[in-house]
Amino acid sequence: MENDKKVVLEIKDLHVQYNTDDATVRAVNGLNLTLHEGEKLGLVGETGAGKTTLALSILKLLPEKVGEITKGSITYKGEDLVTASEGHMLKLRGHSISMIFQDPMTSLNPTMSVGDQVLEVINLHFPELSSAEKTKKVDEMFNMVGIPASRKGEFPHQFSGGMKQRIVIAMALIAEPELLLADEPTTALDVTIQAQILELMRKLKEEFNSAVVLITHDLGVVAEFCDTVSVIYSGMVVEHGTVEQIFEGDGNHPYTKGLIHCIPSLTDTSKRLKPIPGRMPDPRNLPQGCCFADRCPNCMEVCKQRLPEPYEKDGHMILCHLYDEKEAKNA
Amino acid sequence: MPEDKNKPIIEAINLCKYFKTPKGQLHAVEDVSFSLMPGKTLGVVGESGCGKSTLGRTILRLQPATSGEVRYEGENILNYNRKQMNRIHQNMQMIFQDPYSSLDPRMSIRALITEPLEVLGTKKNMSAAEEKEKVSEIMDMCGLPKYYNNLYPHELDGGMRQRVGLARAMILDPKFIVCDEPVSALDVSIQAQILNLLLDLQDRNGLSYMFITHDLAVVKYISDEIMVMYMGQVVELAESDELFAHPMHPYTRALLNSIPTIDLSRRNRERITIRGEVSSPINPAPGCRFAPRCPYATEACRQNQCLKQVSPGHFAACTEGFK
Numbered sequence: 077m078e079n080d081k082k083v084v085l086e087i088k089d090l091h092v093q094y095n096t097d098d099a100t101v102r103a104v105n106g107l108n109l110t111l112h113e114g115e116k117l118g119l120v121g122e123t124g125a126g127k128t129t130l131a132l133s134i135l136k137l138l139p140e141k142v143g144e145i146t147k148g149s150i151t152y153k154g155e156d157l158v159t160a161s162e163g164h165m166l167k168l169r170g171h172s173i174s175m176i177f178q179d180p181m182t183s184l185n186p187t188m189s190v191g192d193q194v195l196e197v198i199n200l201h202f203p204e205l206s207s208a209e210k211t212k213k214v215d216e217m218f219n220m221v222g223i224p225a226s227r228k229g230e231f232p233h234q235f236s237g238g239m240k241q242r243i244v245i246a247m248a249l250i251a252e253p254e255l256l257l258a259d260e261p262t263t264a265l266d267v268t269i270q271a272q273i274l275e276l277m278r279k280l281k282e283e284f285n286s287a288v289v290l291i292t293h294d295l296g297v298v299a300e301f302c303d304t305v306s307v308i309y310s311g312m313v314v315e316h317g318t319v320e321q322i323f324e325g326d327g328n329h330p331y332t333k334g335l336i337h338c339i340p341s342l343t344d345t346s347k348r349l350k351p352i353p354g355r356m357p358d359p360r361n362l363p364q365g366c367c368f369a370d371r372c373p374n375c376m377e378v379c380k381q382r383l384p385e386p387y388e389k390d391g392h393m394i395l396c397h398l399y400d401e402k403e404a405k406n407a
Numbered sequence: 408m409p410e411d412k413n414k415p416i417i418e419a420i421n422l423c424k425y426f427k428t429p430k431g432q433l434h435a436v437e438d439v440s441f442s443l444m445p446g447k448t449l450g451v452v453g454e455s456g457c458g459k460s461t462l463g464r465t466i467l468r469l470q471p472a473t474s475g476e477v478r479y480e481g482e483n484i485l486n487y488n489r490k491q492m493n494r495i496h497q498n499m500q501m502i503f504q505d506p507y508s509s510l511d512p513r514m515s516i517r518a519l520i521t522e523p524l525e526v527l528g529t530k531k532n533m534s535a536a537e538e539k540e541k542v543s544e545i546m547d548m549c550g551l552p553k554y555y556n557n558l559y560p561h562e563l564d565g566g567m568r569q570r571v572g573l574a575r576a577m578i579l580d581p582k583f584i585v586c587d588e589p590v591s592a593l594d595v596s597i598q599a600q601i602l603n604l605l606l607d608l609q610d611r612n613g614l615s616y617m618f619i620t621h622d623l624a625v626v627k628y629i630s631d632e633i634m635v636m637y638m639g640q641v642v643e644l645a646e647s648d649e650l651f652a653h654p655m656h657p658y659t660r661a662l663l664n665s666i667p668t669i670d671l672s673r674r675n676r677e678r679i680t681i682r683g684e685v686s687s688p689i690n691p692a693p694g695c696r697f698a699p700r701c702p703y704a705t706e707a708c709r710q711n712q713c714l715k716q717v718s719p720g721h722f723a724a725c726t727e728g729f730k
Contacts, residue, residue: 266454296667340628351599
């Protein structure tokens with residue numbers, strides 16, 4: 077079903093590293109991702125899994141000199157972004173690909189009124205409009221995200237966190253981008269406000285039919301909002317599937333299973349949580365085999381020696397030797 | 408000291424905490440009463456700014472209360488002098504939200520863990536060998552490897568730092584710990600480790616917790632009783648399962664409805680979104696503070712509000728949410 081739709085973004089074997097004086101930090105290690113038109117993809121993983129690095133790589137906003145794409149390709153609607161010029165990226169950013177950052181408190185300029193900040197974005201993308209039209213557009217954007225346009229003369233500190241995030245969303249959506257990258261857009265917000273923002277994003281998504289990449293560590297948010305999920309561990313997608321395959325299927329990657337067991341259930345309280353022991357490997361010094369091997373309850377000898385080949389069935393991809401084995405037996 | 412299992416270890420009676428601001432009085436905690444039994448956990452939930460941390464700090468007397476009482480084992484501690492408080496503070500400890508800013512970066516892990524002994528003067532009664540043994544026992548209990556002794560906080564990750572925070576509280580053998588969002592800054596896999604550790608310590612030492620959080624799934628997992636706060640007021644108080652099964656207050660209901668879960672069958676539920684934002688707690692209007700956002704609000708809601716018992720052990724300020 078998804079496959080009939082146009083591919084918006086395709087990432088193949090992406091490697092990103094940060095070069096520091098002491099070490100090379102390998103943040104993204106052979107990551108693959110395909111996103112179709114209008115799809116809502118959830119990118120889940122823990123701190124340091126490489127989620128934000130991936131988003132910054134797509135927009136080519138990696139810190140200069142330090143961050144480097146060493147291998148792989150990022151293709152946006154048929155054009156390669158890795159080799160694209162800065163001038164071309166400037167045209168894409170905000171226009172075709174937009175990003176919402178985690179912290180609404182720091183992504184707005186404290187010295188400019190919010191209306192002026194929205195206007196700034198309009199000036200950039202629609203220089204041809206007359207100033208009356210621009211003002212009208214500012215008002216429209218405020219109304220769309222549920223903030224009275226009469227407050228556009230106010231400054232960021234006069235708004236609450238949820239309202240600031242709405243303003244940031246308005247700015248990201250002005251040019252009706254075809255791809256929206258949302259990096260932990262609700263993490264800094266309370267649950268009731270989070271519900272409002274997710275509802276807003278859902279509504280806006282329907283209106284513009286943008287493809288959305290929602291980066292989060294919260295599996296609950298993914299289950300609520302997304303169609304498909306990619307679970308990221310040590311800069312690799314270890315499992316990819318539809319929300320049903322991930323949350324209701326029985327064959328999951330051991331890491332995904334571990335994550336699901338870590339979340340307290342609202343319905344069943346009798347069970348103790350089963351935490352994943354240990355922590356993610358140091359990205360300066362990655363193991364040879366599967367990165368999850370040290371923490372995996374199903375770890376085998378082969379896991380420590382080499383990386384598994386992706387196992388795929390009905391669009392559900394799992395990167396784990398357990399499924400290799402099954403495959404071998406069935407063959 | 409003989410411990411009576413049937414007597415509350417901590418009680419708050421009509422506790423209020425106001426702050427003076429240039430614009431007027433900020434009502435952070437308004438008329439809060441509860442009692443906590445030994446070995447039990449009281450969860451306090453609410454959104455940012457609802458006064459849950461202020462409540463925790465006021466109960467520990469880290470800041471003076473405006474009015475009301477806090478009783479530790481039946482005695483009002485609000486007028487205790489410094490010496491008496493030192494004695495009480497050995498039994499009442501706190502762990503903080505941010506494991507990155509609550510530890511002095513220039514102190515070694517060992518120094519951090521022994522600091523409370525020095526501060527409360529317990530160290531004088533201990534020989535160096537005893538102290539060493541105590542520290543290694545506590546580190547072991549909190550899952551900290553021995554070689555951490557001489558490390559510094561920046562060398563540890565968030566989960567381990569939170570364990571150090573917990574060890575600092577545990578070294579005094581407290582009976583009651585206020586846990587202020589102890590797992591909010593941690594990843595889920597680490598969060599589960601810390602939650603299980605807290606439960607293990609409770610089973611072993613008979614600790615009582617006041618667990619402050621905005622995460623409803625976490626609070627359900629760890630608490631026996633849950634108190635829901637909105638702008639300084641308690642809107643509902645009930646046993647954990649009861650609260651989730653029969654939320655009475657419209658705010659509680661909306662809050663429970665807003666939680667994102669991995670249960671896909673909830674995806675198509677009827678969503679209760681609360682309109683608007685929390686209003687200002689400075690010089691608030693009398694009556695229910697949730698009224699401006701409440702879909703059921705009537706004129707009567709602006710008069711006054713108080714908790715009423717709706718079923719044994721279940722108190723709610725309003726029952727309009729129960730449908």
